Amino acid sequence: MKVVVDMNKCQDHGQCVFASPDVFSMDDDGHLAYVPDPDDALRDEVEEAADVCPLQAIRIEG
Amino acid sequence: MTELPGRIVVAGASLGGLRAAEQLRAAGWTGAVTVVGDEPHMPYNRPPLSKEVLAGKAPFESLALTPKPAAADVEWRLGTKVVEARLAERTVELDDGSVLPYGGLVVATGMRPRRLSCPGPLVGRHTVRTLADARALRDELARPGARVVVIGAGFIGCEVAATAVGLGVREVTVVDPLPLPMVGPLGELLARALRTRHEQRGVRFALGATVAGFEGDDRVTGVVLGDGSVLAADVVVESVGSVANVEWLRGNGLDLADGVLTDEQLRVGGRPEVVAVGDVARFPNARYDGVARRVEHWSVPSDTARHAARVLASHLNGADAELPPFAPLPTFWSDQHDFRLQSFGAPALGRDDVRVLDGDPADDVLAGYHADGRLVGVVALGGQAATRGAARYRAQLLRQPALTA
Numbered sequence: 001m002k003v004v005v006d007m008n009k010c011q012d013h014g015q016c017v018f019a020s021p022d023v024f025s026m027d028d029d030g031h032l033a034y035v036p037d038p039d040d041a042l043r044d045e046v047e048e049a050a051d052v053c054p055l056q057a058i059r060i061e062g
Numbered sequence: 063m064t065e066l067p068g069r070i071v072v073a074g075a076s077l078g079g080l081r082a083a084e085q086l087r088a089a090g091w092t093g094a095v096t097v098v099g100d101e102p103h104m105p106y107n108r109p110p111l112s113k114e115v116l117a118g119k120a121p122f123e124s125l126a127l128t129p130k131p132a133a134a135d136v137e138w139r140l141g142t143k144v145v146e147a148r149l150a151e152r153t154v155e156l157d158d159g160s161v162l163p164y165g166g167l168v169v170a171t172g173m174r175p176r177r178l179s180c181p182g183p184l185v186g187r188h189t190v191r192t193l194a195d196a197r198a199l200r201d202e203l204a205r206p207g208a209r210v211v212v213i214g215a216g217f218i219g220c221e222v223a224a225t226a227v228g229l230g231v232r233e234v235t236v237v238d239p240l241p242l243p244m245v246g247p248l249g250e251l252l253a254r255a256l257r258t259r260h261e262q263r264g265v266r267f268a269l270g271a272t273v274a275g276f277e278g279d280d281r282v283t284g285v286v287l288g289d290g291s292v293l294a295a296d297v298v299v300e301s302v303g304s305v306a307n308v309e310w311l312r313g314n315g316l317d318l319a320d321g322v323l324t325d326e327q328l329r330v331g332g333r334p335e336v337v338a339v340g341d342v343a344r345f346p347n348a349r350y351d352g353v354a355r356r357v358e359h360w361s362v363p364s365d366t367a368r369h370a371a372r373v374l375a376s377h378l379n380g381a382d383a384e385l386p387p388f389a390p391l392p393t394f395w396s397d398q399h400d401f402r403l404q405s406f407g408a409p410a411l412g413r414d415d416v417r418v419l420d421g422d423p424a425d426d427v428l429a430g431y432h433a434d435g436r437l438v439g440v441v442a443l444g445g446q447a448a449t450r451g452a453a454r455y456r457a458q459l460l461r462q463p464a465l466t467a
Contacts, residue, residue, distance in 0.1 A: 009124070012446065013395060013404075014453055030446040047088075047130070051081065051364045054395065056107050056127060
């Protein structure tokens with residue numbers, strides 16, 4: 001599974017971090033960091049992270 | 063022998079309708095799904111309509127929501143709407159006269175803006191709910207020298223006022239009968255801080271004021287307040303709350319007093335084959351006091367759809383597994399000027415006991431809302447540091463037992 005975040009849209013709400021802490025995190029400056037190729041076993045939580053993004057900036061490919 | 067359950071009709075094609083369709087697939091429903099929506103567009107994301115998109119910083123096209131691949135076979139009937147439901151017969155009728163029988167029904171028809179009924183011209187008066195609304199308002203705000211009056215100091219009103227200031231309009235005045243902006247969701251402490259921040263950035267307020275009418279012949283030129291004074295206006299935005307789209311459900315013995323009442327599993331009228339999602343659903347939240355409320359936060363369509371789809375799919379697939387009652391942790395945000403409001407929990411339930419948890423109301427601040435001495439919600443006002451502070455309380459709010467426990 002491939003995760004792509006449109007960083008032009010992302011406004012660092014951090015809702016994805018609550019939904020999928022294995023894949024998304026906030027760095028020390030409060031900006032989003034993420035694992036671009038997470039294990040397929042995490043699909044449910046990554047899909048939830050994509051759902052709860054207020055800017056709808058998270059795309060899942062494959 | 064069980065009867066084939068047939069088709070699920072989702073009435074409403076906004077975020078709640080889309081998420082319901084997707085979550086039905088995720089919950090194992092493999093039968094037909096038809097989503098009916100009155101707007102001509104596929105579902106889109108509404109929050110930027112009062113902010114980035116209204117400001118021209120993001121194109122309208124950027125709002126499109128992408129349905130998940132699992133929902134690729136969902137049938138979309140757009141530009142039409144359900145005008146009547148006959149729940150006993152399990153049919154809905156569309157505005158083109160066609161009748162759709164269903165095995166399951168998802169109520170996702172949402173809200174529409176409430177309009178002021180006081181006298182005066184209609185041209186120049188706007189609401190912000192749909193793409194078409196935001197397009198029309200954007201054209202007017204872009205006119206040089208526009209004087210803007212925003213009626214209603216809630217989420218939409220405060221966001222639109224901030225956006226208008228950012229666009230460089232000549233003046234912006236926000237009118238509200240209450241003494242402070244957003245005092246309902248925020249309580250006095252933060253509402254006062256919010257007012258100060260808006261004023262420092264050029265927004266004027268006419269608070270404790272009602273609207274008696276509108277001046278102008280062909281189009282609005284002023285807003286007449288209850289005390290007889292007049293605010294000159296080239297553009298008026300009415301952000302005075304919303305009305306639930308439930309007329310189509312009348313005649314079925316449902317409680318439609320404020321949205322549609324559901325049980326703790328989001329089922330409607332005691333019918334296991336009818337559920338409601340999104341801001342039209344008036345549901346009890348088992349996390350709090352069990353009182354049924356409609357909630358207009360952006361997170362609600364996704365949260366309700368996830369739960370309601372499981373309930374409905376389980377029933378139609380013959381499993382009827384009893385799920386734990388719906389108990390979401392509410393969250394909302396609002397971007398205004400260069401600051402953000404970020405909330406977790408239910409601050410409105412703790413408005414009478416608000417304490418500063420961190421910071422200072424004049425700067426970044428984090429406020430805690432308490433009921434019976436217990437933290438029930440937090441709201442941050444300010445920049446990144448404040449909102450990160452709010453997030454730190456989220457886990458604590460999630461752990462707490464229900465207020466009724």
